[in-house]
Amino acid sequence: xxxxxxxxxxxxxxxxxxxxxxVSAYPITPQTHIVEELAKFCSDGxxxxxxxxxxxxxxxxxxxIGAAAGGVRTFTASSSQxxxxxxxxxxxxxxxxxxxxxxxxxxxxxxGWNLWADQTDSLAQRDTGWIQLYCADGQEVLxxxxxxxxxxxxxxxxxxxxxxxxxxxxxxxxxxxxAQEEVDQFLPPYAPRFRMDTxxxxxxxxxxxxxxxxxxxxSMQLAMExxxxxxxxxxxxxxxxxxxxxGPVEPYLCDDADVILVTSGTAAGTARVVVDQLRAEGQKAGxxxxxxxxxxxxxxxxxxxxxxxxxxxxxxNCSFGAGGIFASELRSALQGGNPVPVYSYIAxxxxxxxxxxxxxxxxxxxxxxxxPAIESVWLGVKEELLK
Amino acid sequence: MKEFRFHGRGGQGTVLASIALAKAFFQAGYWVQTxxxxxxxxxxxxxxxxxxxxxxxxxxxxxxxxxxxxxxQDARLINLVDVTKGLKSGxxxxxxxxxxxxxxxxxxxxxxxxxxxxxxxxxxxxxxxNQPITNTAMMGAFARLFSNPxxxxxxxxxxxxxxxxxxxxxxxxxxxxxxxxxxxxxxxSELLPSAGPIFRKAVS
Numbered sequence: 001x002x003x004x005x006x007x008x009x010x011x012x013x014x015x016x017x018x019x020x021x022x023v024s025a026y027p028i029t030p031q032t033h034i035v036e037e038l039a040k041f042c043s044d045g046x047x048x049x050x051x052x053x054x055x056x057x058x059x060x061x062x063x064x065i066g067a068a069a070g071g072v073r074t075f076t077a078s079s080s081q082x083x084x085x086x087x088x089x090x091x092x093x094x095x096x097x098x099x100x101x102x103x104x105x106x107x108x109x110x111x112g113w114n115l116w117a118d119q120t121d122s123l124a125q126r127d128t129g130w131i132q133l134y135c136a137d138g139q140e141v142l143x144x145x146x147x148x149x150x151x152x153x154x155x156x157x158x159x160x161x162x163x164x165x166x167x168x169x170x171x172x173x174x175x176x177x178x179a180q181e182e183v184d185q186f187l188p189p190y191a192p193r194f195r196m197d198t199x200x201x202x203x204x205x206x207x208x209x210x211x212x213x214x215x216x217x218x219s220m221q222l223a224m225e226x227x228x229x230x231x232x233x234x235x236x237x238x239x240x241x242x243x244x245x246x247g248p249v250e251p252y253l254c255d256d257a258d259v260i261l262v263t264s265g266t267a268a269g270t271a272r273v274v275v276d277q278l279r280a281e282g283q284k285a286g287x288x289x290x291x292x293x294x295x296x297x298x299x300x301x302x303x304x305x306x307x308x309x310x311x312x313x314x315x316x317n318c319s320f321g322a323g324g325i326f327a328s329e330l331r332s333a334l335q336g337g338n339p340v341p342v343y344s345y346i347a348x349x350x351x352x353x354x355x356x357x358x359x360x361x362x363x364x365x366x367x368x369x370x371x372p373a374i375e376s377v378w379l380g381v382k383e384e385l386l387k
Numbered sequence: 388m389k390e391f392r393f394h395g396r397g398g399q400g401t402v403l404a405s406i407a408l409a410k411a412f413f414q415a416g417y418w419v420q421t422x423x424x425x426x427x428x429x430x431x432x433x434x435x436x437x438x439x440x441x442x443x444x445x446x447x448x449x450x451x452x453x454x455x456x457x458x459x460q461d462a463r464l465i466n467l468v469d470v471t472k473g474l475k476s477g478x479x480x481x482x483x484x485x486x487x488x489x490x491x492x493x494x495x496x497x498x499x500x501x502x503x504x505x506x507x508x509x510x511x512x513x514x515x516x517n518q519p520i521t522n523t524a525m526m527g528a529f530a531r532l533f534s535n536p537x538x539x540x541x542x543x544x545x546x547x548x549x550x551x552x553x554x555x556x557x558x559x560x561x562x563x564x565x566x567x568x569x570x571x572x573x574x575x576s577e578l579l580p581s582a583g584p585i586f587r588k589a590v591s
Binding site: 004166172269 | 406419420421422446447449452
């Protein structure tokens with residue numbers, strides 16, 4: 001049934017449909033609408049789950065780690081400073097091989113205090129062992145959250161479902177809400193491979209001496225390497241049932257494109273509008289949206305970019321001293337593939353709007369510049385404020 | 388694509404009106420996208436919301452800078468906020484005002500429709516005298532001015548969205564639908580009569 005939902009509601013509805021058993025979260029704008037909705041579902045019985053109120057995000061993650069270790073399906077959500085406070089526990093969730101799903105609403109880190117969209121918060125967690133999926137619209141938030149449980153429970157790694165603050169979390173648009181019976185068939189109850197069980201006592205997450213630690217890490221890496229193929233299989237099944245699929249990357253008009261813009265999140269929607277404009281003007285422009293950032297979809301990227309002459313990457317994030325993070329990842333991923341020049345742009349930090357003009361600038365600068373600059377080029381910066 | 392900007396004050400239900408209208412337009416077969424301007428919303432402070440309509444899926448995700456039409460829930464906002472900023476030439480301003488404003492300078496080149504939404508809201512027991520809740524009256528006036536969404540779709544949206552006083556809100560929307568006056572294009576001190584816009588047919 002298609003209905004009008006806010007991005008946050010699409011996420012909460014997916015959690016309800018996934019029959020999550022334990023939710024624990026600490027409120028932070030712009031994540032609040034997700035957890036408010038879930039608190040309501042838990043209290044009115046539309047979700048037969050426990051909502052654990054806690055005193056911090058660190059405790060929220062610790063609580064779902066405990067619940068997941070007990071063998072139940074879990075969910076949490078956070079943003080920005082809240083996610084940063086969880087950092088230690090993120091490693092614990094992944095190293096503990098617990099299939100937790102978290103919604104992460106991309107918000108800028110402070111100071112200066114800012115509530116608005118910026119991906120640096122989630123990208124700063126890229127080495128924690130979490131799978132990361134970046135969504136572009138409300139439907140994808142719902143669908144990805146459902147897929148995330150299948151994926152997490154298959155590889156025993158946690159998944160972050162990531163959505164832009166406000167441009168997605170607080171935007172209302174048509175979303176197809178699947179029936180519970182359909183979701184139940186796609187996503188059966190969680191069957192843990194191991195769990196805390198007082199009838200069969202065992203020790204979890206204990207000391208790993210030199211003799212075994214490296215093998216545990218190798219096994220996490222192998223699990224990550226299995227994700228692309230597994231996601232493809234899960235998406236096939238999802239497509240057969242619900243008629244929608246996304247892939248680890250989503251190319252748009254890339255086959256004959258000479259300049260391809262690579263971006264992620266809601267900026268990709270606006271970029272699609274620009275690609276249509278440029279095509280109408282006779283330019284061979286293409287768009288590659290990266291949905292899966294961890295594991296990085298190296299093979300898919302090689303395939304889509306194999307004949308491009310120039311690649312522009314638009315990042316709503318910055319690794320200080322390095323630049324746009326998707327651009328760095330892409331440059332490294334392209335080693336051994338098409339030696340195409342990668343132009344790196346940074347825009348939209350702290351919620352500054354990424355407009356049609358911003359994206360047209362990316363294409364125009366890329367087309368009009370012979371070689372990419374070494375540093376990322378920042379778009380829309382008020383130079384007078386830097387004096 | 389048609390783009391609308393809503394101006395109001397925190398507590399008047401501006402964001403709720405844009406969401407309920409989006410739901411009514413969706414029922415009428417349009418693709419919709421609506422979102423508030425994301426600031427630190429407070430009761431009484433100016434707030435804005437955007438609504439996009441299209442016959443096919445909307446991919447555009449940026450803010451609205453050049454709306455086709457604007458809806459102003461509080462005439463006193465005109466002294467605080469540039470409500471015609473970026474408004475396309477010939478666009479409609481739907482204004483909550485007791486009658487035609489004495490000073491037409493802020494509306495030059497645009498089309499003006501007025502409805503006494505505050506009075507209608509109070510008549511139906513919505514809000515208090517110093518803060519009438521005008522959103523459902525404005526929705527009724529909106530439906531009449533733009534011939535869309537159909538009044539019955541607006542009524543359905545109000546019934547599903549409003550937490551309290553549903554019959555009062557529906558009655559306010561119906562009253563404003565009848566009461567709104569399309570003054571027409573403001574040209575100096577003259578008003579050139581104009582009909583409300585006709586939208587492209589929605590997909591069925």
